[in-house]
Amino acid sequence: MSSDAPGFELPLRLLLAFRMLIDELHAELARQGHPDLRPMHGFVMQAIGPRGTTAVELGRMLGVSKQAAGKTIDTLERVGYVERTTDSHDTRRKIARLTPYGMDALNRSARIFDDLRARWAHELGEERLQALEADLRKVTPDGLWRLDTPGWFGSL
Amino acid sequence: MSSDAPGFELPLRLLLAFRMLIDELHAELARQGHPDLRPMHGFVMQAIGPRGTTAVELGRMLGVSKQAAGKTIDTLERVGYVERTTDSHDTRRKIARLTPYGMDALNRSARIFDDLRARWAHELGEERLQALEADLRKVTPDGLWRLDTPGWFGSL
DNA sequence: CCATATAGTCAATCAGGTTGTCTATCATGT
DNA sequence: ACATGATAGACAACCTGATTGACTATATGG
Secondary structure, eight states, rough: TTTOGGHHHHHHHHHHHHHHHHHHHHHHHHOOOOOTTOOOHHHHHHHHTOOOOOHHHHHHHSSSHHHHHHHHHHHHHHHSEEEEOOOOEEEEOOOEEEEEEHHHHHHHHHHHHHHHHHHHHHHOOHHHHHHHHHHHHHSSSSSSOOOHHHHHSSSS | TTTGGGHHHHHHHHHHHHHHHHHHHHHHHHHHTOOOOOOOHHHHHHHHHTTOOOOOHHHHTTTSSSHHHHHHHHHHHHHHSSEEETTTTTTEEEEEEEHHHHHHHHHHHHHHHHHHHHHHHHHOHHHHHHHHHOOOHHSSSSOOOOHHHHHHHHHH
């Protein structure tokens, strides 16, 4: 099948590779005290960043509505990764900030991703891995990381 | 950021590359008479294959419950990509088969993916692209393509 | 021939997303 | 100073896709 339709393999492998990294990340995170963290939480927390964000800003970054971003913040808040504070300069704004627990998850994620990358470097060779990263950079746009993957994938 | 956390970039680029391919596929499919096809439909139709499947089997292949698989078949049936027939040897089973319209979508998808791959080959060079594919093969498992991406990504 | 396993369906529930609406608060221009 | 318009957040209604649990119909095997 892949001989007569060589183009089919690429997207599958890309998705599979992504999933493997994410699944292994969360298996390891679970071992390190973050069993409730779901794939998209990591993305959202990174988007929130160390300085915090509002629902509107988060929605723009993630490419979803402010309501959806607000609901996601609700979830993260309920699980303890995020807390809401009010902006003293603009009482309308409620800034979502990472809690120490959230920062811990983010820091651990970064380390685990580095470890996973190192494993790939071991399997492929550092040179080949750098080439792979460079090539991916070449075919993907910079900036703009749309994270509306769940809804994007399904629908109709 | 990518200097102190080099491992963060890889998963993002993989996802982004996957999304680009899928988005361009569906933009082109829409131009070619399949405007209602959603990303996951292609995956499901490929899982159904030319010989057809039942909801239970499909659920196993996709890693979702038989009910979810049944609903997905309902959707595909409603849009005309799939039709249900009964198995004469086992009247419990209802086999979902691709309609000619569904086969057309699948064939066009294959051609479009080939074109997209050719574009990447043009941008990266055929050699580099083959190296990329080989490397992805090396770090991803064969067989077992779990396609439960929508639910997998979100949840909690 | 009955007991068990399997295929499919129905119903209730949940997560996440969307749009629309509403209120409170800021920011600006006259 | 104030009226106007823009923005932030919350609430409600609705859609899709997935889950579990319960139920029916049909095979299958002891």
